Amino acid sequence: MNKRKLEAKDLFKLQSITNPVISPSNKEAVFIRTEMSEKDNKYYAYLYHVNLETDEETQWTHQKENISSPRWSNDGKYIAFLSNREDKNQLFLLSTKGGESKKLTNLEKGVTSFNWSPCGKKIWFVAPLKEGANWDDEPKKEENKKPEAYVVDKMKYHADGVGLLPQDVYRQIGRIDLETEEIEQFTKGNHQHSLQAVSYDGKKLVIGVNREENQDFSFKQPIYLVDTETKEESLLVDEDGYFGGASFSYDNQYIAFVGANRTFQNATHAEVYVYNTQTGLKEILTEGIDAPVGDYAGGDLQQGSSAPNVVWTKDNHLYFQLSSMGDVRLYFASLEGELYPATPENEHVYGYDIANDGTFALGTISNSVFPGELFRLNLTTGERKALTSFNEKLLEEVELVEPEAIVYKGAKEWDVHGWLIKPAGYVEGKKYPLVVEIHGGPHTLYANTFFHELQLLAAKGYGVLYVNPRGSHSYSQEFVDAVRGDYGGGDYEDIMAGVDYVLSEYDWIDKERLGVTGGSYGGFMTNWIVGHTNRFKAAVTQRSISNWISFYGVSDIGYYFTPWQIGADMTDIDKLWDASPLKYAVNVETPLLILHSENDYRCPIEQGQQLYITLKGMGKETSFVRFPQSDHNLSRVGLPNLRQTRLEQITGWFEKYI
Template sequence: MSKKNITAESLFDLYSVANPNLSPAGDRAVFVRTHMDKEENKYVSNLFHADLASGQVTQWTYGKNRVSSPAWSADGSKIAFLSDRDGKNQLYVLSAAGGEAERVTDFANGVSAFAWSPCGKKVWVNGAVKKDKSFTDKEEEKKDKNPEPVVIEKMKYKADGLGLLPQDLFRQIGIVDLESEEVTQFTEGDHQYGLNTVSPDGKKIVFSVNRAENQDFEFRGGLYLADAESKEEKAIIDQDGYYGGAMFSPDGKKIAFIGADRRLENATHADVYVYDVASGSLTVLTESLDAPVGDLVAADFQQGTETPAAVWAGNDALYFQVSVMGDVRLYYATLEGELYPATPENEHVYGYDVTKDGKTALITASNPVHPGELYAQEISTGERKALTSFNAKFIEEHEIAKPEPIVFKGPKDWDVHGWIMKPAGFEEGKKYPLITEIHGGPHTMYANTFFHEFQVLASKGYGVLFVNPRGSHGYSQEFVDAVRRDYGNGDYQDIMAGVDYAIENNDWIDTERLGVTGGSYGGFMTNWIVGHTDRFKAAVTQRSISNWISFFGVSDIGYYFSEWQHGAVMDDVEGLWDISPLKYAANVNTPLLILHSEKDFRCPIEQAEQLFITLKHMGKETVFVRFPEADHNLSRTGKPNLRIERLDQITGWFEKYL
């Protein structure tokens, strides 16, 4: 039986399995499964339970809403989770013996995070509270809803995915008593508190906060240890950079967390830190590792991938993710200095938990030909057992193209890593077009993970080249930093060297039918490429940057991103213009499709508007497609129908010109 091609609509047939969470005894687990509902045009996720001994998997929640953040009570009798089934995310508690989940909060602005108190009778919560109000105070619905102006006094006044930020909402921490349903607010003031964790004896909590009055030039999130009764607090770390994901060791004597300082601004590798509660000493556990801690993958498939920053195995060892050479692997480290990978190469571990003895890991993992499932892995032997098979039928029925890893030399004789994917149904002796894909960031990475868009292109008869040029994460600190103050130079040369390498080593590539596409930074680079070479016969730029001068003032991150990445502020108009693709519009001879989201606040749509009008005014071949109700993350989390349309626009453009 011939296998089916993967299409844009295949997204509706796939399941994302994520967020595994082990019971305290380590014999059972819960996880979240998400799929795209075509009829409802939305994402639906539900809670599932797995018995590790029998391998039996049971669906525990139903309905057409989202669930997230499942967590067991300390005695294993209950599971709490967040769900938007009543509109905003609220906290629900479900008995581990089964039954109906009970909603335990009715907060005006929902719940963003929570942590069980070890007693199992209380839950610490995080949620937005209006100034001078409480968690549960709700605004009266106005009968006549007239538009009201918004007064802006701060530069950090908007955010992609959120829109204009409310000026009078502050994230606070509180405690919910499950028996009395009483809610007590723990923090106060006009600050944004982030709940991290609760100590094993329930007497202390860790939270993040920056109490500076003007946050416009504050790029730090300190961590604090507070007494649950007296509220007396002590700084764990309070310096430039972002720190979070704190977790107490089982004996409560140490706190592990991850963070990155600002030595190289947003290009700095993240590390694992360990804080000694008694002495106040701080150790960087991953100091010898020249790779970033965490999952830095650029992909388009996985949903609901909440992962712990680190998980303790006993009181003197930790597990955590590391992005390295196109993989995301689980690493093991002891407080004495041992450090090594605990999962194999050539895959993307995008979710995990570990038993208290450190012997068994529960992971969700994907690779380039597998969308991902839930596995139990014995750490010492590497033996792995699949607990779910939601995508097995899809894999069996569809032809999935397998990328081949490549390594080539860029400028400075640096090794650059990437992959090349032959078209589905590849036939020897036949010539095929090649599309080069460029990731965003630039500080992310392509990886050994399932990428639906690449599979769609391969199924349409295209080869796909995707590389990690300088600036990409997963490699050395020098490599990730090398793109800063050098946009359009070394990174451009790395990408073009990848194209040259692919052509030299694959005689099936038709050099007269080359295409290029990318989003965000990849959109900038697509714009840059077509302004500097005519090698590509068609290009698609997505959520792109065309003018760094206007980007400075219109992006939610523009006024500091430009300084971090280019070393340039608005008084360096000439410097910003020199690296703006718009400057080179007259050189563009490649037919260019421009895709952009109406509600993109990261790379606002005016960037696309400037590019389109300029090219059109010059008589260039270009089309502009605007996506309503979509933000910067259209390709990853956008409305299902718009994601399908986006892919159809891309493949339609390449079909027309290649």
């Protein structure tokens, strides 16, 4: 059978299989399947059940909605989940014996997250609440409400994907009685609370809350152990950085969580911590590994995917994800110091759960030519079995190209890791153009995972080079930190060294027909490249940064991200300007397409506007495409039709100029 070439519109045929959760009996599980509807121009996520004794798979929800966060009750009789079927996410309950799901909450601002009480009669939840209000007397949404002025008195007042942050609204923890449906508010005060874990005896919670009055320059959320009856608190951790994702061991003696301090600001590797509730001592289980705990892979599939930070087994062993050398693997750890990978190389474990007896895992797993399905993994033998095949039909239809892993010397003679994809339908002896793709972050990574955009470029007849320059995760702490204070320096050298490497090693690449593209940090780097070299015949910059001076004040993270990454604030305008691609616009000779989302608060659209008007005013070859109703995540979870348009714009620009 001759396979056809992959197309942009195949986005609508890709299925995202995520969020496996094993039942307490280890005999069944649930997971989520997400699809994009071309007709409705929306995403729909459905709850599925799988019998782990027979492998029989059953769809449990069918409404056009987004299901998220499925959780089993401790007796395995119910599944609770969040659904946006009535706009805001609300809490629903579904009997595992069948029947319709029951709506448990009707809160004005929805429910953020939840955890079962071990008794199975109550559910703890987190939901936004107006200052001084109660959930049972929240005002209902007013029709034809007049617009009101938004008074800003904080620096953290807007966020990408949200817009202006609700004022005088705070996330509070509450619990709902499943029999009476009465809600009791547990936390109070003008603070943002998170609920991370409930002990197996129901007596303790792990919560996160920062009670500092001014949090503009506070980058932490202290974690507390709280008595559910007396509300007495004991502090687990209180230091700058991210700490969270806590989980109790089955005997309640230990609490595991993941944390990254601010030693290297947002480039610091995350570690697995374990707190002993009896001794009050903390230890770091992963300090012997020079790689970050968690999943930092970039991509354009796996919508709605989330994975637990850590999972315990009943014999007090732990499992977690680790980003390592371009992979995201499942790792095992014991309290005695054992530490080793539980899944192989060359793949992306983007979701998982562990049977409580430690005998098997469920994993949602992808690789470079495999969009991802649900697998059962034998943790003793390493054997695996596919439980789903939702993407099988598409894989039978389209030609995908296996990337070749490469390693070369970058700046300072450091090893740089990347991949090269040959064009689909490659013919020996023929010359082909090459497109260089640059990831965002910069502290993310290209991984051994499916990336529709990269395969699409190959289908259009391009070779594709994508690498992990310094600043990328999954390598050493020194490597990921090396980009800070050196944007456009060693990272630029790493990328261009990769171009030189493949041109010297692969004679099928036409060195006169090179293109470059990237988004966010990758957009910054694309802008930087075309201002510093004329080697590329065409470039596409996406959701980019062009001017660090204006970025400082307009981005939702600008005022702190800029000093972290560039090493300067508004007291050192010269340093910010020297690091700004806009300064070098006069040097640009490469035709540049500028793509930007109108509701991007991370890299606001004025960054693209400045670059476009400057280049256009200089008579440069450029074009500007604006995407309405879209934020910084357009390429991942944006409106489906605009995601397709974006891909067509990229490939169309390269077809025109390369």
